[in-house]
Amino acid sequence: MLDNCADSMSVQTIPAKSEEAREIISYDPGTGAELGRAPLASQEEVVQAVSRARAAQAAWAALSFAERGRVILKARAITLQQLDEIATLISRETGKPVSEALSMELVPTLDAMHYFARNSRTLLRPQKIDIGQYGLMGRSSSILYKPVGVVGIIAPWNFPWATPAEEVVMALMAGNAVVLKPSELTPLTALKLGEVFRSSGLPTGLLEIVTGDGSTGAALIDARVDKIMFTGSVATGKRVAEAAAKHLTSVVLELGGKDPMVVLEDADIKNAARGAVWGAFANSGQACASVERCYVQESIAAEFIARVLEETEALVQGIGTNTNTDIGAMSNERQLSIVDEHVTAAVRRGARAIAGGKRPANQDGLFYPPTVLTNVDHSMAVMRDETFGPVLPVMTFKTEDEAIRLANDSVFGLTASVWTKNIPRGRSIAERIDAGTVMVNEVLYTHGIAQTPWGGIKESGYGRTHGRAGLLELVTPQHIHVNRLSFMPDLWWFRYSENAGKLFSGLATHFTTGSIIRTARLVPQMLRRFFETRR
Numbered sequence: 001m002l003d004n005c006a007d008s009m010s011v012q013t014i015p016a017k018s019e020e021a022r023e024i025i026s027y028d029p030g031t032g033a034e035l036g037r038a039p040l041a042s043q044e045e046v047v048q049a050v051s052r053a054r055a056a057q058a059a060w061a062a063l064s065f066a067e068r069g070r071v072i073l074k075a076r077a078i079t080l081q082q083l084d085e086i087a088t089l090i091s092r093e094t095g096k097p098v099s100e101a102l103s104m105e106l107v108p109t110l111d112a113m114h115y116f117a118r119n120s121r122t123l124l125r126p127q128k129i130d131i132g133q134y135g136l137m138g139r140s141s142s143i144l145y146k147p148v149g150v151v152g153i154i155a156p157w158n159f160p161w162a163t164p165a166e167e168v169v170m171a172l173m174a175g176n177a178v179v180l181k182p183s184e185l186t187p188l189t190a191l192k193l194g195e196v197f198r199s200s201g202l203p204t205g206l207l208e209i210v211t212g213d214g215s216t217g218a219a220l221i222d223a224r225v226d227k228i229m230f231t232g233s234v235a236t237g238k239r240v241a242e243a244a245a246k247h248l249t250s251v252v253l254e255l256g257g258k259d260p261m262v263v264l265e266d267a268d269i270k271n272a273a274r275g276a277v278w279g280a281f282a283n284s285g286q287a288c289a290s291v292e293r294c295y296v297q298e299s300i301a302a303e304f305i306a307r308v309l310e311e312t313e314a315l316v317q318g319i320g321t322n323t324n325t326d327i328g329a330m331s332n333e334r335q336l337s338i339v340d341e342h343v344t345a346a347v348r349r350g351a352r353a354i355a356g357g358k359r360p361a362n363q364d365g366l367f368y369p370p371t372v373l374t375n376v377d378h379s380m381a382v383m384r385d386e387t388f389g390p391v392l393p394v395m396t397f398k399t400e401d402e403a404i405r406l407a408n409d410s411v412f413g414l415t416a417s418v419w420t421k422n423i424p425r426g427r428s429i430a431e432r433i434d435a436g437t438v439m440v441n442e443v444l445y446t447h448g449i450a451q452t453p454w455g456g457i458k459e460s461g462y463g464r465t466h467g468r469a470g471l472l473e474l475v476t477p478q479h480i481h482v483n484r485l486s487f488m489p490d491l492w493w494f495r496y497s498e499n500a501g502k503l504f505s506g507l508a509t510h511f512t513t514g515s516i517i518r519t520a521r522l523v524p525q526m527l528r529r530f531f532e533t534r535r
């Protein structure tokens, strides 16, 4: 049901840019109203932003974790003071309900700010490495984690606050400077993020925001930042990886998904149905980890589908700033057309839309009704390609093996979920599914956990954000190796001799087994070699 959509405004869905004015215009996708404008940064402006960031980074890296953490916690306090204003801005710029701006963007970011401000020192503590028998020769090794320098973050529009903000926090805590290029659809949210950090006392240059479109993102890569954190579509991700490779810049790619949900006959059917509906329709299905394919065991399919339908029909769709809205507008016309195409093509091939299934005629705002499809199969785009909209296709399976095969039959591998009351069974199935994260009795939300790694396999990308694994993407490990026996030449140094050759054969046979007892057999040869090298 559609609730109070704004009347009669034409919806501008593609950000207008005028070459003369070099600006982008942000629109509310629920009403079509212009929200504001932001500069379309030129290549030159991007280069300047990167050089300001580079100039500021060394002094920032020289601060302690506690000092850096204080700035992050100040930014956190300012965010909290302006919570409603920020949530409303996110909602208006994306179309999502204010409730979701709070629960899916601000809560996780505030949590990440707290976690990384307090724990980065421990997570990046220098580590001693056990070097085995080399340790008996007076040597030691340790790893230090040094900031990479300037991190370029290129972000999408679907979580315009949480996705870049959490990466900004991690990058800054690791001692880096950041240049952020937000989506052309959501520049105002990014500029607000910049304002929050500016007010927190973050020194100038440490968070540069370059608003613009794909050309601005490309310019950021060409400006030779030290790391690219890219979140977006597979097609753009491939272009980004190619462009970054020209400068050998390392890249983290957080790309698309087609995330499966497997509901076993011993699941809590009611809760699984509620999970499916939230996982598929939250953020209007525009989450990389949305439930995009649901597989339910045949014996419980009828009851599960009936409950899914009941939950779906109860949802209220409308303007994101209305307090009772469950599903807002989609964020842009291009995405809405893809959704429409996937559903229409599936229905043409025999799928049944038991809820939704048609873009409303004469509807203002970019709304697509929550849609549940049955009679679907893997020949349909809606089961293979990323739909990125409020569509839940449900398919049945007979056996556990069949469910796993269907779940893995995808070019994507971001997240997946398994639903069962039998937790050991859930875990063992989870381990057989190819995805970066597999949840048991949960969907979608682990991007919101600061401590756990986030990222995919296959075409969902590579590298990680969040948790220690995410922090490690933003530093360079430096190995420090020390030989305390500074007066002793190594046995493998010049000059070589017959005795040296015998010792090296002995090392190959005994030392490389890691056994001290076996290596001890070489002591007479080692002593001979020691006196030989001292001559």
Ligand code: NAD
Pocket (backbone or CB within 6 Å): 154, 155, 156, 157, 158, 159, 163, 181, 182, 183, 184, 212, 213, 214, 215, 216, 217, 218, 221, 231, 232, 233, 234, 235, 236, 237, 239, 240, 253, 254, 255, 256, 257, 287, 288, 289, 386, 388, 414, 456, 460, 461
């Ligand atoms: P997109 O690929 O169109 O754009 C992403 C960003 O890249 C934007 O800021 C855009 O301006 C920029 N860009 C475009 N061309 C570029 C180029 N040649 N060089 C550098 N930057 C360029 O993606 P989108 O439509 O904004 O976002 C939706 C996609 O993001 C979906 O596929 C979704 O699954 C994915 N996503 C993934 C994750 C994840 O964590 N894996 C999270 C959110 C969204």
